[in-house]
Amino acid sequence: MIIKKCERKEYKAMLVMLNKAFGCQDGWFERCSTTCTPYEEIASDELIACHYIAVKDGEVIGCVGAYPREVAIGGAFTVKGFGIGQVSCKEEERGRGVMTALMNAAIDSEVKNGAVLSYLWGNMPRYRHFGFKPAGERTEFNSIEIRRILHNADMNGFTANIPAHTDIGAMSALYSRYGAYVIRTEDHWKESLQRAGCECLYTSGNDGGAYLFAKTENKHIIEIQGDAAAVHKLLIYYARKHGLSELVVQYPYIRHNRDPVFNFLKDNTNWYTIQPMALAAVFGNNDEAERAGRIYGINENENLFWISEIDEV
Numbered sequence: 001m002i003i004k005k006c007e008r009k010e011y012k013a014m015l016v017m018l019n020k021a022f023g024c025q026d027g028w029f030e031r032c033s034t035t036c037t038p039y040e041e042i043a044s045d046e047l048i049a050c051h052y053i054a055v056k057d058g059e060v061i062g063c064v065g066a067y068p069r070e071v072a073i074g075g076a077f078t079v080k081g082f083g084i085g086q087v088s089c090k091e092e093e094r095g096r097g098v099m100t101a102l103m104n105a106a107i108d109s110e111v112k113n114g115a116v117l118s119y120l121w122g123n124m125p126r127y128r129h130f131g132f133k134p135a136g137e138r139t140e141f142n143s144i145e146i147r148r149i150l151h152n153a154d155m156n157g158f159t160a161n162i163p164a165h166t167d168i169g170a171m172s173a174l175y176s177r178y179g180a181y182v183i184r185t186e187d188h189w190k191e192s193l194q195r196a197g198c199e200c201l202y203t204s205g206n207d208g209g210a211y212l213f214a215k216t217e218n219k220h221i222i223e224i225q226g227d228a229a230a231v232h233k234l235l236i237y238y239a240r241k242h243g244l245s246e247l248v249v250q251y252p253y254i255r256h257n258r259d260p261v262f263n264f265l266k267d268n269t270n271w272y273t274i275q276p277m278a279l280a281a282v283f284g285n286n287d288e289a290e291r292a293g294r295i296y297g298i299n300e301n302e303n304l305f306w307i308s309e310i311d312e313v
Contacts, residue, residue: 001098003105006051006063011040013060014053021062021088029086035191036065036085036313052106054089054098062089064102066110067313070183071117071292072176078183079292081117082110085313103130107283116289119280121312127279135280136180136306137253139262143270144247146239149232158233163193163202163211171202171211174225178252182311192310198222203234210234213310221249223308228260252277252306278307 006014015037018029029037038047054062065086072078084106089098107118107130119135120127163171168189175181184192192213193200202211203226210226212234219242224231239247253274254262266272282292 001061001101002055003101004053004055005049005109006053008040008043008045008048010053010055010060011043011048011051014051014063015040017060017090018063018086018088021090032196035195036067051086052102052109054093054102056093061093062098062102063087064099064106065313066106066118068110068115069119069311071119071180072183073180073292077288077291079117079288080113080115081119082106082115083182083311083313084118084120087120087122100129111283116284116286117280117282117292119278119307121278124279131281131283132279133281134276136277137274138277138306139251139253139265139272139274141247141249141251141265141269141272144235144249144265144268145270146236146245146247149268150236153233153236155233155236158203158205158207158237160201160203160234160237163200165190167202167204168193170204170209174209174211177225178306180306182307184311195310198310201234201238203230203237205230207233212238213308214238219244219247221247223310224249224251225261228264231261232264250309278312280307 015029016026018037019026030039036047050065050067052064052066053060063086064084067083067085069081069083070078071081084103087099087103089102110118118132120132124132124134168186172184172189175184197216199214199216200211203209207229208227210224210230212221212224214221221238224234226234235247235249239245249265251262251265257263282289
């Protein structure tokens with residue numbers, strides 16, 4: 001078995017293996033995960049090389065994607081990192097160390113290139129061996145009743161729209177209010193706005209600015225940020241647009257309760273749950289790694305670590 005970075009000549013075979021390994025219909029990853037595994041015609045050589053593959057007897061039998069991302073922590077400093085995704089191998093090759101070898105190769109290579117932080121979504125027992133631990137928490141606010149938040153909101157003249165590329169700068173400024181976040185370049189924002197299975201709305205006006213990302217399948221809002229008054233009205237607008245009487249909203253868990261959007265959501269939900277966010281691991285012994293390590297002991301005196309599902313890889 002050979003572990004190597006994927007090349008264009010192997011990319012289609014990797015996609016076929018990936019879809020089969022996850023039990024997906026042919027082409028699912030190309031259609032629905034276009035930011036990381038697009039069709040070959042639009043995939044750059046650089047993106048293809050983000051995939052580490054296992055090759056046995058000339059056949060691609062496994063892969064791991066390691067996608068470079070810069071992460072801002074606490075708004076104070078930025079670290080070089082990478083998101084892990086597409087961890088898979090052929091069913092008949094499982095239990096033989098294929099995915100372990102791929103994970104080790106991806107981590108070693110990215111750390112040698114200067115990365116100190118990695119994140120992923122997955123089963124903690126499976127990834128604890130590689131140093132991954134729960135990294136921060138999110139709140140899921142359930143049953144936010146529209147009739148409750150409507151009575152003190154003047155919706156006259158309020159509107160929201162699918163954001164244009166010219167709105168990206170304003171949305172990015174709102175997004176960076178989070179305590180920690182994956183830094184989105186303009187291209188990253190454009191990819192996020194085109195993400196399959198998601199809807200984005202943006203508003204700006206006398207109430208300030210706000211935006212949201214929601215899943216088209218279940219209408220759950222998985223990212224929302226902005227000025228509290230604008231967030232309030234944007235939630236009503238979104239609910240009316242889809243004929244919803246209640247909303248489910250995800251937001252970072254704020255222990256210190258000094259965030260007006262968090263407090264608005266908390267005050268208007270029937271109940272909420274606190275859930276772990278992505279898993280993360282810090283690598284290296286330098287100053288950046290030491291500072292990034294604060295994600296493992298969040299309290300009211302430390303910085304929030306937050307990775308939206310929009311940045312899932």
